[in-house]
Amino acid sequence: MDASVLPGLVEITLRSVFVSASAVLLACLAAIPLGAWLAVTQFKGKRLVIAVLNALMGLPPVVVGLVFYLLLSRSGPLGVLGLLFTPWAMILAQIVIVLPLVASLSHQALRSLWEEYAPLLASLRATRRQAVWILIQDGRRALLTAGLAGFGRAIGEVGAIWIVGGKIGH
Numbered sequence: 001m002d003a004s005v006l007p008g009l010v011e012i013t014l015r016s017v018f019v020s021a022s023a024v025l026l027a028c029l030a031a032i033p034l035g036a037w038l039a040v041t042q043f044k045g046k047r048l049v050i051a052v053l054n055a056l057m058g059l060p061p062v063v064v065g066l067v068f069y070l071l072l073s074r075s076g077p078l079g080v081l082g083l084l085f086t087p088w089a090m091i092l093a094q095i096v097i098v099l100p101l102v103a104s105l106s107h108q109a110l111r112s113l114w115e116e117y118a119p120l121l122a123s124l125r126a127t128r129r130q131a132v133w134i135l136i137q138d139g140r141r142a143l144l145t146a147g148l149a150g151f152g153r154a155i156g157e158v159g160a161i162w163i164v165g166g167k168i169g170h
Helices: 006-040 046-056 061-072 087-123 128-138 140-156 159-165
Strands: none
Touching (some): 006 046, 006 128, 006 140, 046 087, 061 087, 087 128, 087 159, 128 140
16 A cells, blocks of 8 residues: 555545444434333333334435535535535435434333333432433443444445545545
């Protein structure tokens, strides 16, 4: 390998890791509480919400990229923000790709904990917020696994990134 190529390769790799890690972190901030809330709450349509989350796990990255391209292009509703062909556009697209996966995996992991802890938390008169917090703390290893699965999906998907990232230098 030519030594002059190495600095560019390192920069590209670091940018990819930064974009993917940022997207996963932001997705986890929304997806983990959503998964926990789904685990502890009963409401009409819960099965539908879970089914939609599970279906969105297979969302094609190219479709996400095209939707974000249309939203962020100059003639799109968010075009005034000037985000198209920036790392922020790539992060937003990856959040949409990763969030359903992390939320679904979080729900599955925390649902089993909830079945075990529900009687105890009810006897302690824990609020929903307290119950969610306890589940998140106790299920942190399973949630870490969900986050790592999200990172694997984010770092491996390039379809959406090519569309909204364009030919950003490095």
